[in-house]
Amino acid sequence: MSEHTVAKVTISLSQELLEVADRLARERKVSRSRVIADLIEKEMKDQLRALMAEGYRESAQENRRLAQEAFPLASDVIMKTTTWEEPNDG
Numbered sequence: 001m002s003e004h005t006v007a008k009v010t011i012s013l014s015q016e017l018l019e020v021a022d023r024l025a026r027e028r029k030v031s032r033s034r035v036i037a038d039l040i041e042k043e044m045k046d047q048l049r050a051l052m053a054e055g056y057r058e059s060a061q062e063n064r065r066l067a068q069e070a071f072p073l074a075s076d077v078i079m080k081t082t083t084w085e086e087p088n089d090g
Contacts, residue, residue: 011036 024035
């Protein structure tokens, strides 16, 4: 977690979730608060990764569309500006 001002809050958890939080805290040798903060931070990072992946997919689709539009124009320019030599048969 980055260095920010810490606020104390009260939350309500089911007994099952509380037991999971306590177990994770023991396993990781951290406080229950740290476990909960880490899980929230992980969710934030997962959401950011999902948004970035969506952006990359959209960018790839746009790049593909632009390439499909540009290819016929580029080939036309190449065909018109290239000097083609006849092959020698000898």
